[in-house]
Amino acid sequence: MNSATALLQTAADAGCSVCFANPGTTEMPLVAALDNVTAIRPVLGLFEGVCTGAADGHARMTDRPALTLLHLGPGFANGSANLHNARRAFSPVVNLIGDHASWHVGADPPLASDIESLARPVSRWVTTSACADALPTDAARAIEASLTGERGVASLVLPVDLQIADGAQPARVALPSPAAASSDAILAAAQALREAERPMLLLGGRSLREKALVSAARIAAASGARLVGEVFPARHERGAGLPAPERLPYFPEQALEFLAPSDAIVLAGAAAPVAFFGYEGIPGELAPAGSLRTAFGPEHDASASLAALAEALDAPASVPPASAPLPEAPTGPLTSGTIGAALARALPEGAIVVDEAITSALPFFLQSSGAAPHALLALTGGAIGQGLPVAAGAAIARPDRKVVAFQADGSGAYTLQALWTMVREQLDVVVLLCSNRTYRILQIELGRANIAEPGPAARRLVNLDAPELDWCALARGFGLPAERTQRIGDSELLARALEIAFAEPGPHFIELVL
């Protein structure tokens, strides 16, 4: 087999099952090799940000590395924003980036650029293959790097001439698995929780998965610790019967107030809480001085570590499941509140909610603790344009589950090409597009920056109302049949529309007029 085939076979043997691709001329041997390695499903995106976001969504739902196939420096750069989010989600993603022929790159042809410099800020591992023999082993190292430590993005640059050498063989991948935290760290964390008067357990990364949460609830029962989840979780499993940690507030002054009473904040897979943005006069580091203790980081096995912490605290073997009511059926016009209630009530069991609804998102979170069990995938890195691509990738990862792309309009416009992939692959995604025709968060931020009365220039940069986007037309433009698109302004109509959409396989698009 040639080196491109051996590379892909290496990935397939290591459990990679999909390649989100937007290839060009320098990736043609890899494109052809996908016909030799049928265990890897090729999924085309019309824009690279779709591919990288989908890889992130796929990785979040499978914990296995997803492949991307990208074209040179500009193609990689187009996927960079969603790789930034993948990096912050600790998602294993392996980028295969075609490059010019190794003997030609020195001629500086028009598409040449410094790919490694572009890749480094979002990657924990970057390598350019130096010879054809190395391709399968380089791929093995990339896959291992994506799964080692805190996990993340590995980027492998592949000169096109090296992709076609004959006589290659797949390489073996040593699949790493994360270890539990050391017993010293666990005992120290247990002691901190025991000794504190108002302890908090701050859950991040894989500590927001079901098994980890069950241990976290035992820890809370034993120690009185307040259970809190990070602001933007990669994958938070929630709903009826699951422990329901509170959520750290987004704005720093609210987070400071929220955290102030805690005399011990024990980090469980979460980073130390910091402000998303720095504002004059408000501290950027949010925990009270001296309160932080690290039980374990994102590189550890969260489930095993929390179980060990529960044991160290002699926690009860089980805790009665939390019970939260479903919200009342909403009536009247759509608001973030009525949308949240309608969605919480309608969610089918096992749903995956990809949340990029920004200012429209919070009421859903607050109202859905008692919803059917579901996973919430948030905007980990803050680079908008994540929602629709992550939803596509999550749907490909879990065809047995319904996906909701809970999406704001401003951020949705960045990578709306993902709608085409949803139609092409007939994915079970219900897009709920919250159309308020502004960058509402920026209107808020103008106020926070003491620009109370923005002038016409500033207003023109935060308002999206001239012209209004016709989102249903956009969805139809990407191939969705008209009968699967609708525009809704009333919460009772939304409840009915959700019921129909969840009952019917394939993609649906609902524009919610706020």
Next chain:
Amino acid sequence: MNSATALLQTAADAGCSVCFANPGTTEMPLVAALDNVTAIRPVLGLFEGVCTGAADGHARMTDRPALTLLHLGPGFANGSANLHNARRAFSPVVNLIGDHASWHVGADPPLASDIESLARPVSRWVTTSACADALPTDAARAIEASLTGERGVASLVLPVDLQIADGAQPARVALPSPAAASSDAILAAAQALREAERPMLLLGGRSLREKALVSAARIAAASGARLVGEVFPARHERGAGLPAPERLPYFPEQALEFLAPSDAIVLAGAAAPVAFFGYEGIPGELAPAGSLRTAFGPEHDASASLAALAEALDAPASVPPASAPLPEAPTGPLTSGTIGAALARALPEGAIVVDEAITSALPFFLQSSGAAPHALLALTGGAIGQGLPVAAGAAIARPDRKVVAFQADGSGAYTLQALWTMVREQLDVVVLLCSNRTYRILQIELGRANIAEPGPAARRLVNLDAPELDWCALARGFGLPAERTQRIGDSELLARALEIAFAEPGPHFIELVL
């Protein structure tokens, strides 16, 4: 005034008249400052690639630096592909990139990343402002860097806390202007042209502007040199009455054959011809050995240098204008040939044709030497997704001229959000979208890579027919009134549609079904 206002006033005083913006929280002081510096027009893009491509288009048509306003590393990365094209077009573009507060970035908040590493591959100048006092002078240095030497992209990273310091003053910009080539270089080039049996003058960069071309025609008359233009010119002024250089072929085997007879190839603002991609067995450097001479590079004043070269050759003071016929009125179904003929015949004088039609483009070029005088703006860096944004920027630069976005479907889908900016700003752009529902160039490249019968996986990565894009729906989705969109499959209908579209101000969208 505060430092954000002083920075923008510095740019306005240096002739910057527009800021293509997609801001976020870390740019709010600059957003507010745009209301203080009304000489700079704020233009919003729904995606950063629209902003950077528009800045490139604006710079190509004005030779003055256009500003962009971008949000942190991911926002910059989203604009990187079109900055790559701007770099290859030698377009002066100044990126203003908001960053986290200087006192907060060390806390590694979610949106933090290494912006400079992302910026370097596309920028000739990158700086992060170190203190508030420095902002206006840093902006002055950025503007100067964008205009110095061969010109290009300058990227200035601006921590948000430094944008709001009071008591700032605008800085002075020393506007550089390019010098003519040295007389030694000119004399050597003249000698090479004189002594060669089959000389060629290869024109690139600003040598394809009208004044430079007139001198080039004089040089050809005096020396017998064949006049040839580079494959992807930043701005090629062409049409009836203008000298009509041939165009270097795109594929290397054709270019080799084209160049082979030349015993002296004199570079006039053009780079040495190299293959766009390297193919096994085909040389990447295309000029015959020993044939290359550099008269001047892209850093020189092309018009003055070519005039000097004409003088050195004692060229005739004027050459009768070239005359090329208009193509016959096309009939029958649309093909790249009939589209090219219809467009060449319909072009209004002064039109700006932004060419990202890829495989549909060549017949138009060949048929339009006798069209009304127009400018052709090509895909300089090969990073697709350039066409619609460059068209928007060119239209803002030259509201007195009609712009044609001559666009392929695959590449158009990368940055289709530019359609919204065209509607919002009511730009005089006629979009001609060639819909062949494939990445045709990749089908060709599969064949060139000896993959004559691609399997289903490979086919799935180069075909766009499932589902088909409904481009008129997409245009309507971005706010274009339905009566300004149409889908055409016949060349006579196209001729009529072009006549109407060029007669009526504002954007039009015509999907051409191939």
